Amino acid sequence: MTTSAAPVAPPAPALVARLDGLERLVTGGADRVDPALLDDAHDLLDRAGQRLRLSGDHTVVTLAGGTGSGKSSLFNAICGLDLSPTGVRRPMTSKAHACVWGLDGAGPLLDWLDVDKRHRYARASALDTRADQSLQGLVLLDLPDHDSIQAVHRAEVDRFVTIADLLVWVVDPQKYADAALHRNYIVPFARYAAVTLIVLxxxxxxxxxxxxxxxxxxxxxxxxxxxxxPRIVTTSAVSDEGAASFREVLVETVAAREARTGRLATDLDRFADRFAVHRGDDEVPTSVPVERRAELVAELTAAAGAPAVAEAMESAYELRAADFVGWPVQTLVSRLRSDPLRRMRLTELREELRGAFTGPVGAQQGDVDAALVKATEGFTDALPDAWARSVRAAARVHAHDLPESLGASLRDVLPAFNQVPRWWWLVKTWQYFLALVTVLGIGWIGVLVAYAVMGTDADTNRLLGDAGLIPYIAVLAVCTLGMGWLTAAACRNLAALSSAKHGDRLERHMRERIERLADAKVLKPVGEELARFARFRADVDALRG
Incomplete structure (x- = not known):
């Protein structure tokens, strides 16, 4: 039998849209949906793509049945010729036999069906005056017995029932309740009632x-x-009119040319139900809830030790300020008492804090892991198990390098200690001026006392020899001492307020860095996974229609 290619009519846009949706489900469900389901869906997409590229003018109808049901006789009756062997010995049909009405485009279709060329027959040609032109476009297949003792025969039946446009099950009055038929084919393919015909x-x-x-x-x-x-027709192959009702169904089916798309639509309905199990029923947010984001940032901030660092820098700021605005006399006394801790905090604190952010000391892995676990609590409970696991995994995708990233992001936030406010220098100059006045006053008093002891004539130099100036100079020295002490106290309070603002500003900057890091390494992957699940749900709904 020779055939030529025929133009293929495009499938309905709705069917194409559903197939595209199934393809997106296969892609989006990778590693999140049952692999067996994804494999079956991929097979359907491959099979549907091949079938839609082949002739849409032909309708593939399979005659399947058990031993002795008379399907081969029925096949011959429809064809009008003895094409398929019949007889008492069972099984008689070991390979699928095909009879085609209309040759254009049938060849590639039969090749795809893998029908042996020795078992292909053509009707409705220009020279065949006995052919029924009303069956133009029919590809009728006579299959081996589904209950054959030969496994290869059963495999042949299983293959064709998954690709036929119209399934025709031929049963006889004695074995129409055959358990093998109903268990293996009727029940599994019960959804396909629209493209199934039962012939008694x-x-x-x-x-x-x-x-x-x-x-x-x-x-x-x-x-x-x-x-x-169920559609049921009765037939008898012993008379010419015995298959008339079956022929009428075939004529209607071929004329409608909807069996191909109807079969694929039913396939898609079946997969829609299978994918719906992985869809879930509860509504799920498409991004991490605001409260979870705030909790994550707070947990990571605590894990990185940002509050402690801000407090340490605040204390260091106060100590540094004390060197500038403190009363020099008090500073001199304190320096006479060696304080290595204070000196270390001023000279080495910043480098120690920077070093703390270079490794896991800055953010303990356990604290980070706990924060990541809490970030997905609550809203993932509504997700199907596989998707809940994928969301939790997305939150931990950067878990191992997150402590180091936290340290790196905070290390450069620490300010340099050589940054001194201008008012500190003004206060320091004023304090040293007061200290100088105090020292000069005390020295002046000492000179006056010395002159008085030695009995030097006051007329020589009243500023140096007049002991009556001592009370006034003493008052001046006491006043400068008091002014220095008051200035130091006031400036220390002002520095304390400034240090608190400095610490708050530093902690805010560190928190901003942590927020950006949390968004990039935790919230963004989780949001992408939630958006992927949302698209999956939308595709399932579209597939379900």
């Missing part, structure tokens, strides 16, 4: 009144097994 063959063996009873019992059995509104 050999009704010539029944009395006229028994046919309706047999059909009613068969219908009851099929409906009980989930085949909604």
């Amino acid at each position: 063959n050999q009704v010539d063996k029944l009395q006229p009144g028994e046919v309706d009873d047999c059909v009613a019992d068969l219908r009851r059995l099929l409906e009980a097994e989930g085949l909604a509104k």
Whole structure:
């Protein structure tokens, strides 16, 4: 049989949109959905793509049935020729036989169906005057017995029932309730009622009144097994008119040219239900809730020790300020008492803090892990298990390098200690001026006392020899001492307020760095995963229609 290619009519846009949605589900569900489901969906996409690229003018109809059901005889009756072997010995059909009405585009379709070229037959050609032109576009397949003792025969049936446009199950009055047929094919394919036809063959063996009873019992059995509104026709291959009702169904099916898309639509319905299990019913946020974000930043801030660092820098600021605004006399006394801790804090604190951020000392791994766990608590409970795991994994994707990143982001925030406010220098100059006046006053008093002891004539130099100036100079020295002490006290209070603001500003800067780091390394991956799940849910809904 030789055929030529025919232009393929484009499938319905709705079907293409659903197939695109299934493809997105396969991509979006990778590592998050049952791998077996993804493999089956990928197979369907591959099969659907191939079928839609082949002839849409042909409808593939399979005749399947058990041993002795008479499907080969029915096949021959429809074809009008003895094409498929029939006989008493079972099984008679070991390979699928195909009869085609209309050759254009049938060749590639039969190649895809993998029908042996020796078992391909053509009708409705220009030279075939006996052919039924009303069946133009029909590809009728006679399959091996589904209950054959040969495993290869059963495998052949299993392959064709997954790719046929219209499934025709041929049963006989004696074995229409065959458990193998119903268990292996009717129940699993109950959803495919729209593209399934049940043919009760050999009704010539029944009395006229028994046919309706047999059909009613068969219908009851099929409906009980989930085949909604089953289509049942009765046939008998022993007479020319015995297959008329079946031929009418074939003519209607071929004329409608909807079996191909109907079969694929049913396939998509089945996968929509399977994917719906992984969709979940509860609404889930598409980003991390605001309260969870705030808690994460607070946890990471505490893990990085930012409050402690800000407090240490605040204390260092106060100590540094004391060197400038403190009363020099008091500073001199304190320096006479060696204080290595104070000296270390002023000269080495910043480098020690910078060094603390270079490794896990700055942010303990355990504290970071605890913060990441809390970041996904609550809202992930509504997710299906696989997606909940993927969201939690997204939060931990940078868990191992996060402590180091925290340290690196905070290290450069620390200010340099050589940055001295201008007013410190003014206060320091004023304090040293007061100290100088005090020292000069005390020295002046000493000179006056010395002159008085030695009995030097006051007329020589009243400023140096007049002991009556001592009270005035003493008052001046006491006043400068008091002014220095008061200045130091006031400036220390002012420095304390400034240091508190300095610490708050430093902690705020560190917190801003931590917020940016949390957004980039935790919240962004989690948000992307939640958005991916939202798209998955939308694609499932679109696939379900």
